[in-house]
Structures are given as C-alpha cells and as structure tokens.
Amino acid sequence: MSVELLKRLCATPGVPGREEALRQLVIEELRNYADEIRTDAMGNVIARRAGTGTHPRTIMLAAHMDEIAFVVRFIHKDGFLYFHPLGGFDPRTLVAQRVKVYGKRILDGVIGIKATHLTTPEERSKVIPLEELFIDVGLPAEEVQELVSIGDPITLERELIEMGHFYTGKTLDDRVGLYVMLQAFKSFTQSADTIYAVATVQEEVGLRGARTAAFGLNPDIGIAIDVTIAADTPGMEEHQQCTRLGKGVAIKIVDSYSISHPGLVRFLRQIAEEEHIPHQLEVLPRGGTDAAAIQLSRAGIPVCTISIPNRYTHSVVECVHKADVEAAIQLLRRFLERSAEFQIA
Numbered sequence: 001m002s003v004e005l006l007k008r009l010c011a012t013p014g015v016p017g018r019e020e021a022l023r024q025l026v027i028e029e030l031r032n033y034a035d036e037i038r039t040d041a042m043g044n045v046i047a048r049r050a051g052t053g054t055h056p057r058t059i060m061l062a063a064h065m066d067e068i069a070f071v072v073r074f075i076h077k078d079g080f081l082y083f084h085p086l087g088g089f090d091p092r093t094l095v096a097q098r099v100k101v102y103g104k105r106i107l108d109g110v111i112g113i114k115a116t117h118l119t120t121p122e123e124r125s126k127v128i129p130l131e132e133l134f135i136d137v138g139l140p141a142e143e144v145q146e147l148v149s150i151g152d153p154i155t156l157e158r159e160l161i162e163m164g165h166f167y168t169g170k171t172l173d174d175r176v177g178l179y180v181m182l183q184a185f186k187s188f189t190q191s192a193d194t195i196y197a198v199a200t201v202q203e204e205v206g207l208r209g210a211r212t213a214a215f216g217l218n219p220d221i222g223i224a225i226d227v228t229i230a231a232d233t234p235g236m237e238e239h240q241q242c243t244r245l246g247k248g249v250a251i252k253i254v255d256s257y258s259i260s261h262p263g264l265v266r267f268l269r270q271i272a273e274e275e276h277i278p279h280q281l282e283v284l285p286r287g288g289t290d291a292a293a294i295q296l297s298r299a300g301i302p303v304c305t306i307s308i309p310n311r312y313t314h315s316v317v318e319c320v321h322k323a324d325v326e327a328a329i330q331l332l333r334r335f336l337e338r339s340a341e342f343q344i345a
C-alpha cells in the first residue's frame with residue numbers, strides 16, 4: 001500500500017477536460033510496466049501490456065482521472081469569481097470551502113458566505129443556489145483581472161488524510177479507483193489476454209472519455225473501477241445502505257446506466273470466494289460508471305464494475321476503508337491473472 005501515491009493522486013488537479021497534470025503523473029507511474037503507453041485525442045491515457053496466450057483477447061480497464069470541479073464563469077468588478085460546475089455538486093457542501101484557482105499562477109480562494117450576524121432566519125434555513133456562490137481570492141480587482149481568465153479551472157481544496165481505518169479527503173471519486181487500477185496493473189504477473197489500462201477523462205460530465213476509448217480499442221471485455229455509495233450512516237435504514245464500509249470490494253450488479261454481464265459477475269464472485277477476498281454485491285439505485293459507456297460501444301461489450309464503497313460521495317470529506325481498497329486491488333489483479341478462465345457465454 002502506498003499512501004503517498006494515493007495522496008499525490010488526490011492532490012493533483014483533474015478538472016474535466018483539463019486532466020493534463022494528472023495525465024503526467026499516470027504516465028510516470030505506468031511507464032515502466034507497460035509495453036506501450038499513449039495519450040489519445042480526448043486526453044485518455046492508454047497503457048497496454050500484451051497477453052501471453054495464443055489468441056489473446058482485449059480487456060479494457062477504465063478508471064477516471066477527472067473530478068467534480070468548476071471553471072470561472074464571470075469575474076465581478078470587485079474581483080469576486082463566479083463559477084460554473086463540471087459534475088454533480090450538492091451546493092450544501094460548498095459554502096465556506098477552500099479552493100484553488102488555476103490562473104496564470106495558482107491562487108488560493110474561499111467560497112464566501114454572508115456573516116450569520118446579517119442573515120435572516122429564512123436565509124439561514126435555505127440552500128444558496130450554486131450560481132449565486134462566489135470565490136474570494138484576497139486580491140484587488142485589477143490583480144484578479146490580470147491573473148484570472150474566464151474558463152480557468154477551479155478545484156476544491158482538502159488534503160487526503162488517514163482517519164482511523166479510513167482515508168478521507170476530496171476526490172477519492174475516482175482517484176481511489178485510479179489508484180486501484182495502477183496498483184493492479186503494476187503488480188499482475190501476466191495475463192493470457194492483452195490488458196489496456198485506460199485512465200479516462202470527462203467521466204463526471206457524461207462518461208465521455210471512456211466512450212471514445214472503448215470505440216478505439218474495441219475490447220472483448222470492459223471493467224470499470226470506481227467508487228460506489230456506502231450509506232451505512234445514521235438515518236439510513238439497513239435496506240437503503242447499498243454498500244457498507246469495511247465489508248470488502250463491491251461487485252456491481254446494476255446501476256442507472258449499466259447492468260453488469262452476469263457471467264463476469266459470476267467469475268469475479270468466484271475469484272473473490274476462492275481467494276478469500278472480502279466482497280459484497282452492489283445494486284446502486286442512482287449513478288453510473290465508465291462501464292456504461294464501454295458496454296454500449298460498437299455492437300455491445302460485456303462489462304462489470306469493481307467498486308470501492310465510499311461515504312459522503314461528491315463532498316470534500318469522502319471516506320473509503322483501507323481494507324476495501326486492498327480487496328479491490330487484489331480482486332482486479334487476480335482477475336487479470338486468471339482472465340483466461342472466463343469465457344463469454
């Protein structure tokens with residue numbers, strides 16, 4: 001387990017469409033483990049390791065690099081920045097947060113809020129719509145105009161820390177999935193099938209990178225690695241929890257956008273059972289992953305998602321359990337090594 005790598009992945013910005021810094025990091029990490037590594041026109045990083053079988057099939061792994069983030073939409077005459085969201089934010093989680101603005105240089109900022117002393121009881125009980133929120137970077141308007149342009153990327157700011165048995169921070173969706181893919185790709189011994197590890201772009205705005213990468217690679221099998229909802233917290237009934245932290249890697253059965261290939265689900269369960277990898281089965285009522293885009297590529301492709309249970313998803317205090325992360329790496333690594341045992345029925 002390399003906490004340092006996970007921390008670096010979480011700290012490197014990956015605003016949808018502007019994943020360049022993260023792309024560099026992924027290339028550095030995979031360079032010595034891939035037979036070939038390239039970037040496509042969308043910005044996906046594609047690393048290949050050739051299969052050792054006589055007729056290797058193609059397996060595409062996908063973990064997304066981008067995070068829910070913003071771009072500058074408007075610069076107020078007093079230097080405050082208004083922003084446009086890229087991905088599904090809950091405005092309740094945004095007020096009073098620190099951000100980074102990637103202008104001509106990186107600026108620290110805060111999402112401001114009216115002092116409680118000046119608010120009415122009605123104001124205190126209502127959520128401020130995202131389009132009314134603004135960022136203060138602590139600089140005079142002329143300097144802001146000089147340093148910041150419309151369209152500059154903005155990310156939320158929160159360092160990843162270890163907390164009890166958890167990791168907590170921003171953007172574990174999907175840096176932890178990316179981390180799982182990198183660690184499995186670096187550690188699997190060999191596969192009969194050719195493995196493409198794809199670090200995808202623009203997932204949070206509609207699975208866009210995975211769609212074009214899948215078309216280009218035309219894989220026989222697709223596996224997405226992403227977080228899923230763990231609602232095992234007070235106020236949620238047991239039947240609403242979806243997954244539970246610390247109960248193992250989740251094998252996705254269904255979400256809003258894909259129904260996993262039943263044969264792949266069976267095979268992943270079999271590996272987990274035979275190799276004593278803690279696992280749980282996941283039915284997610286709302287949400288989707290890159291698997292959906294891969295599945296609907298060309299004439300259709302068998303897919304499944306390997307999920308890491310995540311509390312407080314799409315906030316800066318996302319939490320995952322260390323043991324679940326380990327289980328996900330192990331399951332993916334053994335899947336790659338044993339892929340020849342899986343035949344598409």
Ligand SMILES: [Zn+2]
Binds near residue numbers: 203226227
């Ligand atoms: Zn995600």
